[in-house]
Amino acid sequence: MKEIQVYGQKDTRSGFGEGLAELARKNQKVVGLCADLTGSLKMNAFKDENPERFFQVGIAEANMIGIAAGMAVAGMIPYTGTFANFSTGRVYDQIRQSVAYSKKNVKICASHAGLTLGEDGATHQILEDIGMMRMLPNMTVIVPADFNQTKAATIAIAEYEGPVYLRFGRPVMPVFTDSNTPFQIGKAEVLNEGVDVTIIACGHLVWKSIEAAQELSKKGISVDLINMHTIKPLDEKAILDSVAKTSCVVTAEEHMMHGGLGDAVAQVLSRKNPCPHEYVAVDDSFGESGKPMELMKKYGIDTANIVAAVNKVISRK
Numbered sequence: 444m445k446e447i448q449v450y451g452q453k454d455t456r457s458g459f460g461e462g463l464a465e466l467a468r469k470n471q472k473v474v475g476l477c478a479d480l481t482g483s484l485k486m487n488a489f490k491d492e493n494p495e496r497f498f499q500v501g502i503a504e505a506n507m508i509g510i511a512a513g514m515a516v517a518g519m520i521p522y523t524g525t526f527a528n529f530s531t532g533r534v535y536d537q538i539r540q541s542v543a544y545s546k547k548n549v550k551i552c553a554s555h556a557g558l559t560l561g562e563d564g565a566t567h568q569i570l571e572d573i574g575m576m577r578m579l580p581n582m583t584v585i586v587p588a589d590f591n592q593t594k595a596a597t598i599a600i601a602e603y604e605g606p607v608y609l610r611f612g613r614p615v616m617p618v619f620t621d622s623n624t625p626f627q628i629g630k631a632e633v634l635n636e637g638v639d640v641t642i643i644a645c646g647h648l649v650w651k652s653i654e655a656a657q658e659l660s661k662k663g664i665s666v667d668l669i670n671m672h673t674i675k676p677l678d679e680k681a682i683l684d685s686v687a688k689t690s691c692v693v694t695a696e697e698h699m700m701h702g703g704l705g706d707a708v709a710q711v712l713s714r715k716n717p718c719p720h721e722y723v724a725v726d727d728s729f730g731e732s733g734k735p736m737e738l739m740k741k742y743g744i745d746t747a748n749i750v751a752a753v754n755k756v757i758s759r760k
Contacts, residue, residue, distance in 0.1 A: 444660035445635055447653050450618040453590035455611035455647075456554040460485025462597030463522060463552075467493050470520065470601055476511055477524045478504045483613075484524035484554050504529045508537040508549070515547040520601055523549065527556035527610060528569035535575060542606050543579040550600050551576075552609045557697035558725070558742055559614045559647055564732035570725050574702020576608040577675040583628060584674040586610045586696075586704075588649035590618045592672060595626035603628055610646065612697075614735045617650050620670075631678035633685075637665035640753050641685040641692040645671050645704050648695040648723065648744060655749035664753065674704055679711050686718050691756045695723040695749050697739075719759035721752040 467473045467489055474496045475489050481499065490497040500507040504525055511521035523530070530553035531538070542549045553572065560568045577584045585600070585607060587593040593611045600607045620632075634649075635656055644652040649670045656666040667685045671678065686692055692712070694705040705722040712718060725742050739745045 444657050444666065447619050447634065450591070450622070452615045452617050454613060454615050455587060455590055455593040456483070456613060457485050458587070458590040458593030459552060459554065459597050459609070459611055460488060462594035464488035464492060466598045466601055467496065472518065472520045473601060474498065474514055474519050474521050475524065476500055476507050476521055478502055478507050478529060480525050483526070484552070486524055504534045505537045508534045509541055511549045512541040512547045515549050521549050522552050524552045524554070526560070526567060527553035527572050528567050531572040531575050531608070532569055539579060543581045546581045546605050548604055548606070550607045550609060552597070554611055555613045556610045557612060557646070558730045558738040558744070559612050559697060559735035561613065561735045561738065562732050565729040568730035570699040570730065571702065572610065573674055573696070573698050573704065574706070577707065578702070581606055582675065583607045585628065585672060586645040586674055587672050588646060588670050589616060589620050591622045592620045592626065595624065596672070599626040599628065612647060614647070616647055619650065619653065629673045629676040629678055631681035632670040632672065633668070633681065634670055635666055635668040637667040638688050639665045640757055641667045641669065641689045642695060642749065642753065643669045643671050643682065643692060643704065643708055644695040645674060646697050648697055651744070651746045652695050652749055654746040655753065658746065658750055659753055664757070666753070671704060674707055677707050677711065682708055682711050683716055686712065686716055691719040691760050693721045693723060693749060693752045693756055695744065697744055698724055700724040700726050719756045721756040723748050723752050
């Protein structure tokens, strides 16, 4: 296992906030809309520097999506910001009808996704959003791994024409991607090359997969580790090239087992190279109030669960 350099610890939502502020200084078409969560989304810098381009819509998420769609028609590049649950579940109809159907250039930016939202509990811890968004025609789905990659993705999606769902989170996590690496939509990042097993992860589970790969390396297991930051369009070549070497795969995500990264990878494998596949994901359950890392352990999406899944999938080869 090659050494992974860590550049401190930050939350991915701050990567979004910094990326949006930097982007706005270069692109006058960028506008920000928020549903009463400016501080939580780290949009204060954007708001303070661009008050004429910031729109606080209040707790009216459906209206926010409609406004954003209209702004896109007028040639602006709207970034909407609220919690992931309210960015998708509360406004799915508006996204489907007003954004995805007509391929509007709206960037739906969603913080506090998954179990690591923590103490706010099951009503806010959406675990279905990746599946909901990737099923929509014309929608691009991005789940960056750390602060640097979230910042880079926030900037990069402004150049992409069409709807984007950008998912990030609340907890402070290690920063391990290079701040100078450009973000490429649809191009996976290979973090380590190995021959015994493929691990494909997104979001916070990329770091947990790094920890698992380091632990497995000590036991002589060589991991091909892929940061699949773009769920749609999926980098099928990266998946197929990897399993051609390893003949088995583990997917890891902070999402429901159904409909997310695991199912996206499984669809590729079932059509092009069937092989043993184990999921590390929440198994058909809502979350609960608690500390983020404790919830990840309880619901089976931490480092130990990735190691166990690797041992199981290798035994199936």
